[in-house]
Amino acid sequence: MQTFRYDHLPTEISTVHVALYTDVENSAALRSRIVRASQLEGAEGDAEREAVNFAFIEARLICSVLHLQTAVYQALLAQAQGALRTKTVHSEILWALNPTNNITEAIRRYGVADASKSLIVVRIGSPDLEQGDVNEQMHKVVEGTLAPLDELSDITDWASIKKYYKLNGEAAVKAAAKDPAREQAIVNEIVTSSVAMKSVMG
């Protein structure tokens, strides 16, 4: 797990905890738990929402740590400016990752799916939130193996990313078709840049 501190952001969102889980066993259960938590009322609902108060991200659709950080940062900005397009800063990350403005599609594609094997779990909060506590909370909801973030490169599903971002016909991508490493570097750049400028995509 990694923790990033953004000192120039409002305190309540200045700390970002990021963990990569592989071999996740309970994706389907986790997904229905998230859906149920959003519908429960009263104190029970609050407790349940707090228990799953994370962004659960389909890890195979993430190109790089920079790609992820870029989406998180744009979500943080939207939260700080009172310009969220979705309900929470966590769901805003999923919106930022998706190439279109369709929120349902963003959650379906980039959120946890029944078949998800690897998840990136993000928790945004104040600096009072200890890494250890977040770690513990995550372990309570995700059944999987905590892995270092740089293992992401083994998980990335480049074909799906190219499909979602409609990159197969793109000049820059076609030019590098013979060299997978180079092609991936280019796809990563296009996708990261797209996420960064989504707020003005027009």
Added chain:
Amino acid sequence: MPGRVKKRSPLKAPDRPYIALGLEGSANKLGAGIIKHSTDGSTLVLSNVRHTYITPAGEGFLPRDTAQHHREWALTVINDALNKAGVSLHDIDCICYTKGPGMGAPLVSVALVARTLSLLYNKPLVGVNHCVGHIEMGRQVTGAQNPVVLYVSGGNTQVIAYSQQCYRIFGETLDIAVGNCLDRFARVINLSNDPSPGYNIEQEAKKGKRLLPLPYTTKGMDISLSGILTSTEAYTYDKRFRPTGPSAEDGEDIITPQDLCFSLQETVFAMLVEITERAMAHIGSKEVLIVGGVGCNERLQEMMGVMAKERGGNVFATDERFCIDNGIMIAQAGLLSFRMGHETPLLKSTCTQR
């Protein structure tokens, strides 16, 4: 590009007093001015007389009628200038006239007067570039040393700076001049041409409250103004437009002619200030001089002043005596040129519209 060392002027102090007559008539103003350069290096405006051809509201000035006006008024205006200066044509060292740019027919009619006087009194002619006239007079009046010049009038919109022995155009309008844009809109809303359509737009703009979106087109150091004129005009066909102001039952969402004048000025002037600032940044100058008829506009001067101040510099502007086309600026630029040894032989005393 301008360097960093202040250079001594190549022009020596005059060994005797020099007097020049300047004649201007490139558009609808006919001007005659007399200037004196003294041995102590000082410059004195002896007289500066002007007569403007004013057309009815809703009409512009046409070349033929304007030339006619200049021919009718030439002798009166020149005599008036001589009388006010207390000199006779025999005392004059050279006769300076506007060679161009400007409207063909009015230019030619004034050049003809200049040639005639030159032959009658055996005085040398000096053809003067109208833009250089504005700049030299602006420098003389304001004391600006090496400014970026914004030249804004009915026929010209240019950002000019002196570089490698020449005034060079760094940016300009890609279509119509800013004064032309304002004048034409004044006609659309039927403002008077007296004293000038631009002056009346400025007064109306002061009463405007609402900033309406208009196209803002700067390209590098150039601007385009025809689109904004069309768009401003289009608002006059809007359902919300009230040509005579709001009526009792109108709510907030209406558009008045005053709002349009305000929006037009705010947008066009912002574009002008922006390209001027780019030129200043490009050549590293902190001074800006505004010349030309639109340069009288106090809102433009104010905006330019804010920009110059932010850059740690100054704006220089002149009042309507020198901003609006006049004879004295032609006399000033012509006399400087004459003292450097330039004359325009009779056979070459032509005019050019560009």
Added chain:
Amino acid sequence: MATQAASPTIALIEHAEKISQGAEAKIYRVQLHPAGSSNDASPVATEHILLKYRFHKQYRHPTLDASLTKSRVAGEARALLKCVRSGVNVPGIRMVDAPEGVLGIEWIDGKSVRFLLGGGAEGEEGEEGEVDDDSTEDTAETEEDPLQEFSITQDSVMELIGTEIAKMHQADVIHGDLTTSNMMLRLEDKAVDLYVLERAFSSTHPQSEPLFAGVLRAYEKKMGKEWPAISRRLDDGESRSTARPSGTALMLCVSETARS
């Protein structure tokens, strides 16, 4: 530093290193994502970005200023993305805060073409003093040609410029403010190292291409994730000309982003 009520992006700028100021924008260098504290074996390295801040213009009507700033940031970001997708060498986008007038892009280590052609650094804040005419020529210093650092000829730079602009125009992007200050020559030391070795091989050991390929194979394996970027620059160079180092790539920056 007072960050009271300031927007997050303005607070970020307050901690950034100011690089230059143009008529339209101020340029800063900053690390957007701080290095993470971690219980992983290898914490993630974090790159520098360039912030282009289109500051408020006091002379402009506030409404006009706000909408203009926002649309210019958006326009620049869209043009950049189009270039990235079309394979034009431009910096990648890292963050956008349009209401504040800030665009964050990839930091390019390199020199502006203006500087490399002896046009001096982009210096607005320098001592200007009395500005006057024609003393330009004597500022041209007779120091060594800055292009030597890149071991590239002036002609090759011109060729690079033409190629990149063509790629940009083929992507239907109009720059609007192309100047030599807006073009950077990027120096990638690692790729240059390889290039120099490749040259040494071919000059001292003719027909040694297969040998060098072996070097590259091992290099690629060891470099891991760093390899694609180096490889890209190496290829960029080789495909165009053998007369210049493969580590040099021309970057087009969209208006006023370039530095010395």
